[in-house]
Amino acid sequence: MRHFLTFLFLVAWASVANAQAAPSGTYDELLAVHEELQAYMVPAFTPSVVLDSGARVGELYADPLMADKRAGLTRFEERLAGMAVDSWPRDQQADFLAVKSLLNGYRFNLEVLRPWKRDPGFYLDPLMRVAFTDLGAGAQARGRVSVQLAAIPPMLSAARANLTEAAGDYADLALFNLENSDGVNHYHPYRAVPPPGIIGWYDDLLARSRADAPELEPQVMAARAAIIEFRDWLQAERESMTAPAGVGPERYDWYIRHVRMIPLSSAEMLTLAEREHERMTAALAILRHRNRDLPQLELSTSAQEQQEKVRRTDQRVREFLVREDIITIPEFVGELGSNTPWIERPTGPNFWEQIQFRDPIPDHLHAVIPGHRFDAVLGERDKRPIRGRYSDGARAEGWATYLEEALMLAGATQHTPRADEFMELFGIFRAARVPADIAMQHNRWNVREAVDYMRAKTPWLDEDVARVDAEIYLRRPPGYGIAYTIGKLQMDALLADRSQQLGERFSLREFHDTFLAAGRLPIALIRYEMTGLDDEVELFWKTPPIPQE
Numbered sequence: 001m002r003h004f005l006t007f008l009f010l011v012a013w014a015s016v017a018n019a020q021a022a023p024s025g026t027y028d029e030l031l032a033v034h035e036e037l038q039a040y041m042v043p044a045f046t047p048s049v050v051l052d053s054g055a056r057v058g059e060l061y062a063d064p065l066m067a068d069k070r071a072g073l074t075r076f077e078e079r080l081a082g083m084a085v086d087s088w089p090r091d092q093q094a095d096f097l098a099v100k101s102l103l104n105g106y107r108f109n110l111e112v113l114r115p116w117k118r119d120p121g122f123y124l125d126p127l128m129r130v131a132f133t134d135l136g137a138g139a140q141a142r143g144r145v146s147v148q149l150a151a152i153p154p155m156l157s158a159a160r161a162n163l164t165e166a167a168g169d170y171a172d173l174a175l176f177n178l179e180n181s182d183g184v185n186h187y188h189p190y191r192a193v194p195p196p197g198i199i200g201w202y203d204d205l206l207a208r209s210r211a212d213a214p215e216l217e218p219q220v221m222a223a224r225a226a227i228i229e230f231r232d233w234l235q236a237e238r239e240s241m242t243a244p245a246g247v248g249p250e251r252y253d254w255y256i257r258h259v260r261m262i263p264l265s266s267a268e269m270l271t272l273a274e275r276e277h278e279r280m281t282a283a284l285a286i287l288r289h290r291n292r293d294l295p296q297l298e299l300s301t302s303a304q305e306q307q308e309k310v311r312r313t314d315q316r317v318r319e320f321l322v323r324e325d326i327i328t329i330p331e332f333v334g335e336l337g338s339n340t341p342w343i344e345r346p347t348g349p350n351f352w353e354q355i356q357f358r359d360p361i362p363d364h365l366h367a368v369i370p371g372h373r374f375d376a377v378l379g380e381r382d383k384r385p386i387r388g389r390y391s392d393g394a395r396a397e398g399w400a401t402y403l404e405e406a407l408m409l410a411g412a413t414q415h416t417p418r419a420d421e422f423m424e425l426f427g428i429f430r431a432a433r434v435p436a437d438i439a440m441q442h443n444r445w446n447v448r449e450a451v452d453y454m455r456a457k458t459p460w461l462d463e464d465v466a467r468v469d470a471e472i473y474l475r476r477p478p479g480y481g482i483a484y485t486i487g488k489l490q491m492d493a494l495l496a497d498r499s500q501q502l503g504e505r506f507s508l509r510e511f512h513d514t515f516l517a518a519g520r521l522p523i524a525l526i527r528y529e530m531t532g533l534d535d536e537v538e539l540f541w542k543t544p545p546i547p548q549e
Contacts, residue, residue: 029083034385058162076103131205169474178198179198186468199228246440274431314369336374339364494523494527
């Protein structure tokens, strides 16, 4: 009898244990976890947070606090593991995986990237925006810049104590940017001769403060002195900064799969990108033959001429999108501007300007409408608690890059046949980024080698644009450089899947509208939601530990 009672107790205990272990969390709990995670992900790794912290930078990113942050992530991971997501509809499952990717990305930041310890540029990035301040914009702007200037000396002092594992490539980029114009000057205030780097911009700010806001002059001088002191410290310590900048092969693949949620390995992406580069290079040769008797498109010679080109391009693109039933343009979408400002350079136009100043349509499709700016306007009106606050780089760049060739094939460039060559040139550069991104993150190439590779593979590509791109792809979280071509290929595959599913019922406009309505989630999640195909998302449900390189 005693054994029988023991048996009943064990059965009852097992039932309770199984009931407790069985996933039971609801979608409402997912929303709660998402909100709590957003609050928990502070300090965020953004320029504004770094600058606003001033002397507290050392405290904010102190080892004990960061260790506590890492430990606290386990609580979120356990709560996600306890959710009965298998029974949820596909759109809610996609939201679940999006939250999971956020959590994975934050853990990767805390365990691997740690820019506050590894990257001097982490502390320099916010300084340019301060130097760009228009001192004639009123008392409010001057008051804001006064607070920011006061934060710079203590922030840079604390930065020197934090940077105990600085990477050599990061240090070299920081030293270059302190004393040299990046040569691209995108979204910088126009200067006939661009100031030489961050220090040069503080010279510019000092001259403007003396003329327009003399009360700020002492603070500008103190900030400038702190920046020079930081440069001198970097130069003195550079030999000891030997850590690798990239994350390494295994960690890179982990990040691509479990944060960016791209269902491909580095080797697979390399193969795809090299094939895409070959395809587009061949297409460029064929297009140049097709267009051999047409006159070359000429560069604009003035801001007015370029502005008129952009105006005509925008009108044609919008009319084409509506006339050919390509995408719905809501009434609230107004003027969206242009992505390439008019700049006259002593060295002549850079890569982007060589194309845009001849015909704006390639980048207008990519960066204005129906690409980035149009996408952003839609995103600003998305109030869903998860999707309205999520923005995946591969989704954004994949969509915009897909538009270039897709809309060329749909007829958007029939009025300007030579612009088809520019579409392929854009694609060639984007494909060349993939090996550069991967090799830098794998620590096989430094920035110089990545620049040389991309220039060798891309007609018209200049040193400055290549270097700025290489810096972005090394210093941003891994996988941004691959996002354009790989995201574009994901879009192509999704279009193929959906058109095959629907057959004669397929509508390109409905495909595009549905895709954009899904928000800016990773493309693999949108594919699952749109098609029901689960071969890609099945790779994302379980997250292994981050590899130890």
